[in-house]
Amino acid sequence: MVRKIVDSKRNIRSTKHSVFSILVEVKIFTKDKIDVINNSIDDAIYNIFTRIGESHGVDILEWNSEKNNIQITLSLSPDTNLTKYLNAAKASSSRIIKKEFCELLHLLKDGKFWERGFSVFSLDAKEQNKSITQKRK
Numbered sequence: 001m002v003r004k005i006v007d008s009k010r011n012i013r014s015t016k017h018s019v020f021s022i023l024v025e026v027k028i029f030t031k032d033k034i035d036v037i038n039n040s041i042d043d044a045i046y047n048i049f050t051r052i053g054e055s056h057g058v059d060i061l062e063w064n065s066e067k068n069n070i071q072i073t074l075s076l077s078p079d080t081n082l083t084k085y086l087n088a089a090k091a092s093s094s095r096i097i098k099k100e101f102c103e104l105l106h107l108l109k110d111g112k113f114w115e116r117g118f119s120v121f122s123l124d125a126k127e128q129n130k131s132i133t134q135k136r137k
């Protein structure tokens with residue numbers, strides 16, 4: 001399993017009139033749960049999700065991947081459209097992975113890298129801070 005814990009520099013965010021911490025955990029599977037994610041592909045996917053997150057008000061706090069899925073803990077701003085972010089990140093990463101790692105094409109059913117949907121669970125900000133702190137020790 002590849003594991004990255006990213007600094008939670010913006011875990012608690014603020015505007016002129018509010019302070020907020022919106023945390024979710026997302027799980028996304030590869031198409032038909034095929035084992036295709038290795039370290040190189042994981043790094044490429046992580047970079048794409050991070051880059052797209054910058055324009056959607058999303059920070060990646062924790063990144064875990066296995067051979068057939070990724071689990072991400074995200075910090076969102078109140079105006080983030082999570083579905084648009086995830087669809088953009090999945091589409092872009094799929095396109096780039098298939099282009100840069102063309103040896104995978106024969107493994108992908110119908111040429112699709114990701115399963116159609118995703119799972120999202122809300123997290124308690126206080127518990128998440130404890131979890132991140134404990135993992136760093």
